[in-house]
Amino acid sequence: MVRRTRFDDSDCPVARSVDAIGDWWSLLIVRDAFDGSRRFGEFQRSLGVAKNILAARLRALVDGGVLDVVPASDGSAYNEYVLTPKGRDLFNVIVALRQWGEAHFFTSGEPHSELVERGTGRPLRPLEVRSADGRPIGPDDTVVHKIDRSLPA
Amino acid sequence: MVRRTRFDDSDCPVARSVDAIGDWWSLLIVRDAFDGSRRFGEFQRSLGVAKNILAARLRALVDGGVLDVVPASDGSAYNEYVLTPKGRDLFNVIVALRQWGEAHFFTSGEPHSELVERGTGRPLRPLEVRSADGRPIGPDDTVVHKIDRSLPA
DNA sequence: CCGTATCCATTCCGATACTG
DNA sequence: CAGTATCGGAATGGATACGG
Numbered sequence: 001m002v003r004r005t006r007f008d009d010s011d012c013p014v015a016r017s018v019d020a021i022g023d024w025w026s027l028l029i030v031r032d033a034f035d036g037s038r039r040f041g042e043f044q045r046s047l048g049v050a051k052n053i054l055a056a057r058l059r060a061l062v063d064g065g066v067l068d069v070v071p072a073s074d075g076s077a078y079n080e081y082v083l084t085p086k087g088r089d090l091f092n093v094i095v096a097l098r099q100w101g102e103a104h105f106f107t108s109g110e111p112h113s114e115l116v117e118r119g120t121g122r123p124l125r126p127l128e129v130r131s132a133d134g135r136p137i138g139p140d141d142t143v144v145h146k147i148d149r150s151l152p153a
Numbered sequence: 154m155v156r157r158t159r160f161d162d163s164d165c166p167v168a169r170s171v172d173a174i175g176d177w178w179s180l181l182i183v184r185d186a187f188d189g190s191r192r193f194g195e196f197q198r199s200l201g202v203a204k205n206i207l208a209a210r211l212r213a214l215v216d217g218g219v220l221d222v223v224p225a226s227d228g229s230a231y232n233e234y235v236l237t238p239k240g241r242d243l244f245n246v247i248v249a250l251r252q253w254g255e256a257h258f259f260t261s262g263e264p265h266s267e268l269v270e271r272g273t274g275r276p277l278r279p280l281e282v283r284s285a286d287g288r289p290i291g292p293d294d295t296v297v298h299k300i301d302r303s304l305p306a
Numbered sequence: 307c308c309g310t311a312t313c314c315a316t317t318c319c320g321a322t323a324c325t326g
Numbered sequence: 327c328a329g330t331a332t333c334g335g336a337a338t339g340g341a342t343a344c345g346g
Contacts, residue, residue: 005202005339007181012266013254014184014247018177020258023318028160031167035297040328049158050320055329065257077326078328083292086257091292092249092280094167100246101166104218104239105173111300113165118296122285127245132275139236139244143271144188147264158319176338193308203340208309230346231308311344318338324331 011147017093020064025049025057030066030087031094038080039072066090096127164300170246173217178202178210180250183219183236183243191233192225219243249280 007015021027025047032046044054058081061067066087072078083090098115106112116123128136160168174180178200185199197207211234214220219240225231236243251268259265269276281289 007177008258011264012184013251013258015181015254016258017250017254018180020254024160024171024176027171028168031165034292044328050322051329052321052331053319056318076327088292089253089256091282093246093253095282096245096249096280097170098166100242101168101170101173103242105161105166105169111164113300114298115295116298117284117290118294120284121298124290124295125283125285125287127249127280127282129244129248129280130278131270132273132278134278137270137277139187139241141271142268142277145267145269145274147266178339197308203342204309205311205341206339209338229307308346309344310346312342314340316339317336319334319336321334322332324329326328326330 020066022057022060022064025053026061026066027094027097029054029057029061030083030090033067033081033083033087034091034094038082040078040081043081061087092127095124099124099126173219175210175213175217178206179214179219180243180247182207182210182214183240184247186220186234186236186240187244187247191235193231193234196234214240245280248277252277252279 007019010016010019021030028047029043032043037043037046040051040054040058043049043058044051047054049057058067062069062081065084067081068084069079070082072080095115102112102114114123129138129142131137131141160172163169163172174183181200182196185196190196190199193204193207193211196202196211197204200207202210211220215222215234218237220234221237222232223235225233248268255265255267267276282291282295284290284294
């Protein structure tokens, strides 16, 4: 499982996140986990991925602390894969991707799976980036502060 | 540029987004674009990626409507790559990944590049998923409404 | 400085067969 | 149903050389 280029020592959190998730399959596995999938077969049917690939990705996600393996709740001899707190923290990422997809990859009125509030059935509000004091801000209102690696002193 | 498995016809917006972005390199290119990079060489130095790979990714992002190619602003014969409105809409995705990375991949006090508000220099507020009427909600408060593809009628 | 073309090693994916 | 083992093909990514 060696990957061509590692970002896990980058000083950019985006790069480390990207590195940790590993590949797109993994993110769709996480999506399914949020959606309630727990069993090997559930993921496999949902994704249509080869079993060896799925097994490898699940292992990687477990190693990465995104999923936990627990004994099956139905008494069978198998495992279930559940999100860790760290994995659950990917909620914002999934929602952001979902909203971007909804906005740009579906023609108006084209049906698609939708994430709604459980109680009311109503769709979610679009995510908003906000300043420390709560004002909505956009890309142009922000700057990346790079750290200085020249002399760690 | 054929990819093994396509998700661009999935009814899940997350899958389509994932498919559209293509790979992790692309997302880091977008990150750099938000950070002000516009020139081929800037991206290359920042990412340390091979030039052929970078060229292919840039082309894919342009084809996908995430970046636009414009003549260089300095009068040179080359191109600059700027985010389209669709590309700028990835801001939430980048911020979500950034915050996830900050929370889980840096030891307390470990320096890292940081996204701050331009005016105040203060860090951003963590993203919050909210219901239609504005209450903060979490993964357990949501359900995915799958669409029924059985009989398109 | 930009970008393309080529070459090659790696590996990733998909299918299949197999075990409990 | 859950997961492992293996195999072959495909294609990516990295290095480098080249041309505008």
